[in-house]
Amino acid sequence: MITKTSCKDSGFTLIELLAAFAIVLSALVALFVGIQFAERQIYKNYHNRQAMLIASGELEYQYYRKVIYGNFSVDNSGFGDSIILDDSKRFRVNANISRRFQSKLSEDNFALPQTTVTVEVSWREPAEDNKTRTVRLIEDYYDSRP
């Protein structure tokens, strides 16, 4: 004799299913938020590296000016006052380059004439809500040894 009275009529309720969907959906959203964050970080790193190379190149150029022409120069610079950091389809980023020269005597026992050259590359970072970012490199040059 066949009876169905022993079978329990069970299953997932609508609330349980909705909760499961919400959990899966939030996991997927988290994945994409992570990807977005990683993408922005990659672009920021690229701009930082480019700025770093430009700043170090400018220091090299000033070193060259000092050795060959005997003086540093604000006007005669390697890159000028502005440069394009990124001109990809996604971003166009312009950077400003500034140089400062500070002459003094070195603070060691030799008291050598010393020039501190500071090069700054600044730009508005589109991958970080257009916040201003700056790469600053500083190098000391000594005129002569005793």
Next chain:
Amino acid sequence: MTVDHSTNKSRIKDSGYSMIELMAVLVISTIIFLGATLAISTFFLKFQELQRISVLNREAFNCMQVIKHGVTVGIGGKTQFMGVINADEAELTGNYVEGGRTALLLKPPTSHSEYSAHDQIKIFLSEGHVRYEQYVFGSEGTTSRERYIFPKRVNTKNQIMEVTKLVFRNGNPTANNIKIVKVELEARVEISRTNKTTRNYHTVRYETFMAIGKM
């Protein structure tokens, strides 16, 4: 023994899923499955793309540093770095492109006791790679060794990264002797394929000045 079917049938509860319910479950499950598959595959594609861009950024930057600070040359324990900042002389060679040249010849300090008179290193662009040739300590070294700076040599079919531009210029065009070099590097990586012939690339560009060691 005889069974009275009519009696039993009346006691069985007529339960189960109707065709409409089954169809609805099937359709909803399919939509959810397709949506999840699409989302996850998009995630992995994007992840792969970002990973490739990240590697390109890093390796291209490292290439600029290697040109500046030098590649390791020599054999056994007798090794040196040879690059722009420790060179005595620099010479632009190779093809003309955009006012510059595609190769840079660097000569190490002749006063250095370990270097011979004709030692030199040549950094150049060849078939999408930044490569170098060396003649150091009076020898070319092992010629079978492939000398790639960037990108690393892999099977041609799997080559997704390539250098599209490497230009060396005299940093001061008015001076005859090259004491400072402007280096421009452009490289790209394949990030996706629309079909068999159309490929999408991401490109990076780096440029800087490098002063040679001896002024």
